[in-house]
Amino acid sequence: MPDFPLWPQCNIGCVFCSNPVEGYRHTTDKYAFEEIRRKVFDYKRGLQTFVKFDEVRDYFNLTGGEPTLHPDFLKILALIRTEFPQNLIRLLTNGRTLADPDFARRTCGIAGLPFEAAVPMFGGDAKSHDAISRTPGSFAQTSEGLRNLARHRKPGQIVEIRIIMTKVQARFLDGLLDYLLAEFPWVDRVVFLYEEIEGFAELYKDRLLFSQSECAAHLDRNYEKLRRFKDARLYHFSLCTVPTRLWPHVWNTLAGFKVTWLDGCRSRCRYREQCVGVHRSYQRHLGAPDIAPIEAERPVTLSGDPYHPVLSFDGDPVRA
Numbered sequence: 542m543p544d545f546p547l548w549p550q551c552n553i554g555c556v557f558c559s560n561p562v563e564g565y566r567h568t569t570d571k572y573a574f575e576e577i578r579r580k581v582f583d584y585k586r587g588l589q590t591f592v593k594f595d596e597v598r599d600y601f602n603l604t605g606g607e608p609t610l611h612p613d614f615l616k617i618l619a620l621i622r623t624e625f626p627q628n629l630i631r632l633l634t635n636g637r638t639l640a641d642p643d644f645a646r647r648t649c650g651i652a653g654l655p656f657e658a659a660v661p662m663f664g665g666d667a668k669s670h671d672a673i674s675r676t677p678g679s680f681a682q683t684s685e686g687l688r689n690l691a692r693h694r695k696p697g698q699i700v701e702i703r704i705i706m707t708k709v710q711a712r713f714l715d716g717l718l719d720y721l722l723a724e725f726p727w728v729d730r731v732v733f734l735y736e737e738i739e740g741f742a743e744l745y746k747d748r749l750l751f752s753q754s755e756c757a758a759h760l761d762r763n764y765e766k767l768r769r770f771k772d773a774r775l776y777h778f779s780l781c782t783v784p785t786r787l788w789p790h791v792w793n794t795l796a797g798f799k800v801t802w803l804d805g806c807r808s809r810c811r812y813r814e815q816c817v818g819v820h821r822s823y824q825r826h827l828g829a830p831d832i833a834p835i836e837a838e839r840p841v842t843l844s845g846d847p848y849h850p851v852l853s854f855d856g857d858p859v860r861a
């Protein structure tokens with residue numbers, strides 16, 4: 542899964558942004574179409590091209606900044622689709638540009654299949670959403686962008702909403718979920734990501750960080766709402782920090798180099814094979830205080846799939 546940054550600038554200012562603080566936003570000269578075209582062809586020839594996940598060759602994450610702000614975004618999308626007709630293209634966008642219906646229609650048309658758009662939402666109203674994006678008007682535009690994706694996507698194109706779980710976000714979580722269930726029940730997937738503290742976010746880490754188990758408790762409080770989404774997923778959580786009834790929602794997506802294991806993981810944890818491990822930034826910033834080996838069996842059915850290890854919870858959900 543190469544992360545393919547297309548454009549360093551962004552049109553929102555999230556407090557948890559993982560982009561570098563210095564020397565990134567004003568490097569647009571490195572992202573000219575010809576430079577990106579060269580990278581695409583180098584990658585096709587098997588050369589080392591991307592910083593992150595270069596070795597995984599079946600899909601692209603188009604990132605930034607905000608990738609759709611690139612002046613030649615649609616041309617780049619067409620190039621990637623032509624050169625890699627089978628690969629999944631996942632567009633990580635804040636959705637504001639998709640508020641233009643013509644741009645949304647052309648993006649969906651050019652992207653073809655397989656294609657996913659992943660859009661973050663922060664709050665269930667303008668006040669809460671715009672407080673996190675730090676951009677007035679972004680709630681209305683991102684919401685309209687999602688509606689345009691619903692109108693213009695082709696059969697088989699996937700729309701995902703991402704919720705970046707920080708301490709600030711948790712305050713707005715319940716209202717956000719109510720809004721999503723009422724306005725966007727058609728979305729294919731809602732992903733809750735435990736925040737990786739990197740880049741700009743490090744400046745605000747005291748306001749952002751809380752433990753994984755505190756974070757999981759906020760999600761667990763909304764257990765019934767999570768179950769109403771077509772597909773609700775938790776990314777970047779160690780299994781021991783998550784109530785068992787949420788385990789079927791846990792997906793393992795962290796790259797190996799981002800993960801470490803603690804003593805008890807290797808020697809005493811019954812679910813070591815099913816667990817993603819401990820994120821290095823979690824250990825560095827918080828000391829991973831709630832990581833504890835699971836010694837007793839839990840009432841779950843395992844899937845054998847390392848990415849989605851737990852098929853079902855078989856206990857009493859009220860007492861999980």
Ligand code: SF4
Binds near residue numbers: 819
């Ligand atoms: S103790 Fe380690 S292996 Fe076990 S669930 Fe926690 S992080 Fe995963």
